[in-house]
Amino acid sequence: MQPEFTEVQRFLLDCPPFDELTGEQRQWVAQNIDAAYVNEHNVDALFKQHSPALYIVRSGGFDLLAPDGHLIERLESHDLFGFPSLLSGRPVVNKLKVIEDGIIYIISAAMFDKLRQNVRAFEQYFIRAHGQRLLSEVARRSLREVGPGRGEATVNADRRETSHTNVETGSITTSESRPAVTEKSPGYDTLELSIAEVINREPVTVSSTASIREAAELMRDEKVSSVMVTGAAGAVQGLTPKEGADLGLHPTSASKLFGILTDRDLRNRVIAQGLSYDIQVNAVMTQAPATVYGRQTLMDALTLMTQHNIHHLPVLDDDDQPIGMITNTDLMRQQRSEPVMLISAINKADTRELLVAEAQHIPAYMQTFAARVHDTTMVGRLLASLTDSMTRKLISLYEQDHGVAPSTYCWIAFGSQGREDQVLSSDQDNGLLLGNGLNEQQREWFKGLGEYVCNGLNECGIPLCPGDIMASNPDCRRTLDGWLDRFQTWTESPTPKALMYCQIFFDSRMVHGNKRLYQRYRDDVAKLGKNEFFLGNLARLQVSVQVPLGLFNRFRGTESGKDSDLINIKRYGIALINDIVRIYSLQAGLTVPQTLMRLEQLRGSNLLNRKDNQSLGEAWQFLTQLRLQHQLDIWGTDKSKNALDPDELSTLTRRQLKTAFRIIKDCQQGVGLKFGRIG
Amino acid sequence: MWDLVKRWWRTHQARKKAWTEHRYIALDIETSGLDPATDQILAIAWVEVAPPVIHYTTGRYYLIDHDETDLKQSPIIHGLVKKDFIETSQLCDVMAQLSEQLNNKILICHHTQLDWRFINQAAKRCDIQLSPLALFDTLAFEATRLKRQQHHIQRGSLTLAACRSRYGLPDYDAHHAFSDAVGCAELMLAQGYKYVGSSKSSII
Numbered sequence: 001m002q003p004e005f006t007e008v009q010r011f012l013l014d015c016p017p018f019d020e021l022t023g024e025q026r027q028w029v030a031q032n033i034d035a036a037y038v039n040e041h042n043v044d045a046l047f048k049q050h051s052p053a054l055y056i057v058r059s060g061g062f063d064l065l066a067p068d069g070h071l072i073e074r075l076e077s078h079d080l081f082g083f084p085s086l087l088s089g090r091p092v093v094n095k096l097k098v099i100e101d102g103i104i105y106i107i108s109a110a111m112f113d114k115l116r117q118n119v120r121a122f123e124q125y126f127i128r129a130h131g132q133r134l135l136s137e138v139a140r141r142s143l144r145e146v147g148p149g150r151g152e153a154t155v156n157a158d159r160r161e162t163s164h165t166n167v168e169t170g171s172i173t174t175s176e177s178r179p180a181v182t183e184k185s186p187g188y189d190t191l192e193l194s195i196a197e198v199i200n201r202e203p204v205t206v207s208s209t210a211s212i213r214e215a216a217e218l219m220r221d222e223k224v225s226s227v228m229v230t231g232a233a234g235a236v237q238g239l240t241p242k243e244g245a246d247l248g249l250h251p252t253s254a255s256k257l258f259g260i261l262t263d264r265d266l267r268n269r270v271i272a273q274g275l276s277y278d279i280q281v282n283a284v285m286t287q288a289p290a291t292v293y294g295r296q297t298l299m300d301a302l303t304l305m306t307q308h309n310i311h312h313l314p315v316l317d318d319d320d321q322p323i324g325m326i327t328n329t330d331l332m333r334q335q336r337s338e339p340v341m342l343i344s345a346i347n348k349a350d351t352r353e354l355l356v357a358e359a360q361h362i363p364a365y366m367q368t369f370a371a372r373v374h375d376t377t378m379v380g381r382l383l384a385s386l387t388d389s390m391t392r393k394l395i396s397l398y399e400q401d402h403g404v405a406p407s408t409y410c411w412i413a414f415g416s417q418g419r420e421d422q423v424l425s426s427d428q429d430n431g432l433l434l435g436n437g438l439n440e441q442q443r444e445w446f447k448g449l450g451e452y453v454c455n456g457l458n459e460c461g462i463p464l465c466p467g468d469i470m471a472s473n474p475d476c477r478r479t480l481d482g483w484l485d486r487f488q489t490w491t492e493s494p495t496p497k498a499l500m501y502c503q504i505f506f507d508s509r510m511v512h513g514n515k516r517l518y519q520r521y522r523d524d525v526a527k528l529g530k531n532e533f534f535l536g537n538l539a540r541l542q543v544s545v546q547v548p549l550g551l552f553n554r555f556r557g558t559e560s561g562k563d564s565d566l567i568n569i570k571r572y573g574i575a576l577i578n579d580i581v582r583i584y585s586l587q588a589g590l591t592v593p594q595t596l597m598r599l600e601q602l603r604g605s606n607l608l609n610r611k612d613n614q615s616l617g618e619a620w621q622f623l624t625q626l627r628l629q630h631q632l633d634i635w636g637t638d639k640s641k642n643a644l645d646p647d648e649l650s651t652l653t654r655r656q657l658k659t660a661f662r663i664i665k666d667c668q669q670g671v672g673l674k675f676g677r678i679g
Numbered sequence: 680m681w682d683l684v685k686r687w688w689r690t691h692q693a694r695k696k697a698w699t700e701h702r703y704i705a706l707d708i709e710t711s712g713l714d715p716a717t718d719q720i721l722a723i724a725w726v727e728v729a730p731p732v733i734h735y736t737t738g739r740y741y742l743i744d745h746d747e748t749d750l751k752q753s754p755i756i757h758g759l760v761k762k763d764f765i766e767t768s769q770l771c772d773v774m775a776q777l778s779e780q781l782n783n784k785i786l787i788c789h790h791t792q793l794d795w796r797f798i799n800q801a802a803k804r805c806d807i808q809l810s811p812l813a814l815f816d817t818l819a820f821e822a823t824r825l826k827r828q829q830h831h832i833q834r835g836s837l838t839l840a841a842c843r844s845r846y847g848l849p850d851y852d853a854h855h856a857f858s859d860a861v862g863c864a865e866l867m868l869a870q871g872y873k874y875v876g877s878s879k880s881s882i883i
Contacts, residue, residue: 002738002740003724003738003739003740003857004740005735005738005857006852006855007851007852007855007858007861008735030735031735031736031738032735032736033735034733034734034735035732035735035861035865036731036732036733037730037731037733037865037868037869037872038731039731039872039873041872042699042730042731042872046731046732058849059847059848060847077849100847101847101869102847102848103848106732
């Protein structure tokens, strides 16, 4: 009888994608492989005789060389090679050089084909690896082990396939294939549900030419607090130039959303103003309201509501047809969504003490939330939403005590809050944009505001900024011209310090204040950011930071002292991607701060090709995910929040981390070539 | 007489072949004690080697059926307990298979003396002739090599695991007959390629 080959099986279990096989399949592999002792004398003959095949390094060290002799990768235990020829059918061209003798397992082409025909996950792994898309392969195992009481979570049972691979041709569709971290599992948070899944009634709509009374009657009969105002294609043409233009863009629309009318509008804009109930709805409705698409998530709805401080969002389908309304009560009704409750509690806090008390719950909430969600970007977005809400609450508390603002202004979030990739330990980065011509007393009001809000946020658990990038610092309270002067100094004489500031200040988002003022500011800043001389300097600075891959693509520690083996994935990973994406965004004049959104808007850019765009997004998500995982693991210890030990990672995660760093390195070179020569 | 001549001729021819052109059987056994006369083979495992490749398809592992399986040697050492002896094989059937396998091949063991005496004894009882081309002892090879380099041989430095680690071969869970057979095969390849060097040399 054949033995069970326990030793080989155990090895394969730690060697993705063989961990995707069933025990029986793994045993079949173990019973049929060949193991070769490879040294410099036999290596050439061996591979001539056994290729194409899939090779797995069991021990020893080997350099994979391109035909021109340059090193592609140093291979060590658990590394796989040879599959590109198996997948493409092209002859093997790369050479193997023996650094240290060792054992290599050989999986014949016939075995490989049988496995990929029978195990989809196995095939997909190689197709992705072949297309250097390994990051969309996911460390699901490590994810599922997060947090207390999750040990029993089904580790393998609920895998679903998310990406779409054309098996016949073996080609990869470049359509959206987000890392499988976003897959839903029994433990996901309801905020990950799509909006369409939640809205449970037909849209209640009223024609824009209906009377206010008719609209109110409809709202009463339907028991709703808001209605969507629509118009048939021809009915309102020419009503206003803007709507006419909109209609022109959607000639096929049967009915188009023009606005929204709420209980509050009826109270504030009709009754309180003493208007006649017979005038048309379009005179009092909110025009061109913020909307969401049914395919977006509840998190998207929550973010939008928090940012605009609104409670009703019309939901559209992909053809821009209204399909329903989602309200903040709908969100709160979702069970297990403490974040919504928390935001609502923050909004309801009447005193600073109550607010601070509510904020004490945030870390614990974030812990369970982070352990539950699969789309890690939601964690940063939620933290940003919470910080936004606290900021707005503090501003309104200050206004209660000190009267309303003496001029228009904007409270701006910079850095991670601006980008919405905050973590629990992120400190404050904010500033004030003020109107022109303020007198001393008025300036005092804003000084007080800055100090009150920054100290308040600190009490709420958002630490003060050690670099003093805060509205409490007079240097961060400027008029439009004041800010533009500052940006101009940075872009025209880019000292290292100035460039460092730029990496914070160019990522901004308005939290509260006058939208028009902010938009002007942002547009002017964007113009300054296009300066080629400045971009050239920024590029050279970025390229000078090296990813933690040393010789032969081995990990290189980034820290000093006793942590010298650790790798800081924030500074040498996430931040580098933010930097790369920022420089392309500056060049393109984009004003959105979020890295993923910037990438989305950069699609179709001539400078950043589609593949790099996608790779950067995947690498960013992977690293964010890994950092979150790490922070959950070390929570409550004094270990570094952003530095981790590569030796403690699983084989798959190590391979992915290397892939991510290689993507960054390649894209850095691209930045150097495209921008670095200018200026 | 004719058999002897045939055998001499075969060996004579074999000596002219390079070591890499031979076929090998790496074997390991687990026994109830150290004396072939009184103790029994409990398990036997082997795998075929065609340098530099070990063919796992040829891997075999048999638990031997004994009327009264005698586990007087600590069962912990070999990780074998009574319940493992459910799917067992008859010793003589296994010896017949082994005999066929060994034809024209070289037998490799770590400490050949012991294993060879056990399986020879067992084969004789079944009236089966085991006639490998030659025997190769990875332990003896290592001992000679170390002595020639004037190393003082320390206790424990000649175990399979210790020898393997000197060649940078991976750690295996020791004391499963099949792991040891594979481990022994890898060690022999490492010794062959490192010290016999060119494939032209002969090791028998």
